[in-house]
Amino acid sequence: MMLQRPVMVRTPVVRVPLWLMAIWWCLKTLTLAVVVAVRWWWISAPVLALAGLWWRLGWPGPVAALVAVAGGLVAWYSIDRASFDKWCWLRLLSRWRRFTYRRRWWSAMSTAGLVVRFNGRELLPEVKKVAARRGLDVLLVRMVTGQIPEDFAKVSERFAHTFGVVGVRVRPHRKPGLVYLTMVRRDPLAGVVPVLPVASTPDFRALPLGVREDGQTYELRLFGTQVLVAGATGAGKGSVIWSFVRSLAGGVASGQVRLWGFDPKGGMELGPGLPLFAKFACEDYAAMADLLDQAVTVARERAARLRGHTRQHTPTTDEPLIVLVVDELAALTAYLADRKLKERIRAALGLLLTQGRAVGVHVLAALQDPRKEVLPFRDLFPTRIGLRLAESSQVDLVLGDGMRDRGAVCDQIPQALPGVGFVVLDGDPTPVRVRFSFLADDDIRDMAGTYRPGGVIDGHTVPPRKPRPGPASGPGSGAGGRGSRENGWGLAA
Ligand SMILES: Nc1ncnc2c1ncn2[C@@H]1O[C@H](COP(=O)(O)OP(=O)(O)OP(=O)(O)O)[C@@H](O)[C@H]1O
Secondary structure, eight states: OOOOOOOOOSOOOOOOOHHHHHHHHHHHHHHHHHHHHHHTHHHHHHHHHHHHHHHHHOTHHHHHHHHHHHHHHHHHHHHOHHHHIIIIIHHHHHHHHHHHHHHHHHHHHHHTTOOEEETTEEEOOEEEEEEEETTEEEEEEEOOTTOOHHHHHHTHHHHHHHHTOSEEEEEEOSSTTEEEEEEESSOTTOSOOOOOOOOSSOOTTOEEEEEETTSSEEEEOOTTOOEEEEOOTTSSHHHHHHHHHHHHHHHHHHTSEEEEEEOTTTTTTTGGGGGGEEEEESSOHHHHHHHHHHHHHHHHHHHHHHTTTOSSOOOOSSSOEEEEEESOHHHHHTSOSOHHHHHHHHHHHHHHHHHSGGGTEEEEEEESOOOTTTHHHHTTOSEEEEOOOSOTHHHHHHHOTTTTTTTOOGGGSOTTOTTEEEEEETTOOOOEEEEEOOOOHHHHHHHHHHHOOOEEETTEEEOOOOOOSSOOOOTTTTGGGOOTIIIIITOOO
């Protein structure tokens, strides 16, 4: 039997003289000081500069420098606040916020259940970047292997309370493994959004409808889509409809766009803008079914003509974009007592929603009550807008499964914020919070007077009016010598 030598466990001792150790510690401290000074250069550089001035000029040196810098900043702020915010204030704020979020990060992740224990170690998501904006902070976070953005979305409310912010929205980064957390500190959408300017030729790929949380204009891509708006009573469906109509008004005036209105509430909602509509139906459901059938015929004719030539219709005055504006979809598809008529309407609507979008026949439909009879139509609307909703269960019903967890908390929109909602695009996992511009009745009448289109009156074609600035009289007032029938009530062709 061979005797094995015991394993050597003692560390060999090397005797180092004290002066060598002292040099080593000095070098180490110096390196650490340089690293800290470089890492926090935005603190160390000014401190060094002030110290240099004090060294050469005594106290007047740094005091004069501080006064000059403060004066320069005040002047910059007063002359160009946007660039001051962008290049100075928000950058400093971002650094401060990065420090404050990191301080509470470990406990926040731990209590939210996002710390992963692996191989005896604790792994937690890492804050890569913090960008402060007006009223919100955007954190770029690297997730721990195995985590997905949904894990963060589920605890977003918990984060809001932990970090003392009004809300947290979660959005995946385009690179896997990264996620954005938007910490909303004060609601940037608290103020009413005034009417937006009208483009004489609308850009159908970017129609301005309101303002997003990051302060940018929210632009809707109409080409290739159909739009559904849902909201409880008083949620501001009217403001979505009128913001949308306004974004198209230039095209309505030039004849590039034709609006067909369906207002089953007897003309209450769309009435103030009546002159803008080429066709309109508000009481007679059979007339509404006829209009829908006409739209299906147009869509089919165009599809037959365009097949093999193009995949997207280009609106012209000869072949305009047709937009059907429906104020209460459920009145057509769910509440209607006449079953035969209801089936006819449902069939026509289904065809329009599936076949219309490539050939320039679009639908904007508003919905108050997301009940199951209207649900089959939801998936035919690639763009869905959820305003304030009565119950949390309605959110996924309207916007699609999982949308509430992803931050579309329509049920938490306060009554005091009409016109605020979440927009969801098919295939895009991130709801966008938007406030739509508000048009009072007078704004709608002015717009209708200014941008009303030409039409057919008693067999004579009336050319479109040239847009003119300033207020104009409203519908029914006989402006331009046109009565209610000319305004479209009588289904002018
Ligand atoms: N975007 C907005 N900004 C500010 N206030 C708004 C906005 N939209 C609506 N409001 C206010 O909320 C009120 C209700 O809005 P609106 O009539 O559009 O709601 P609705 O959803 O169409 O309601 P209903 O289903 O009862 O017709 C308006 O009279 C207006 O005062």
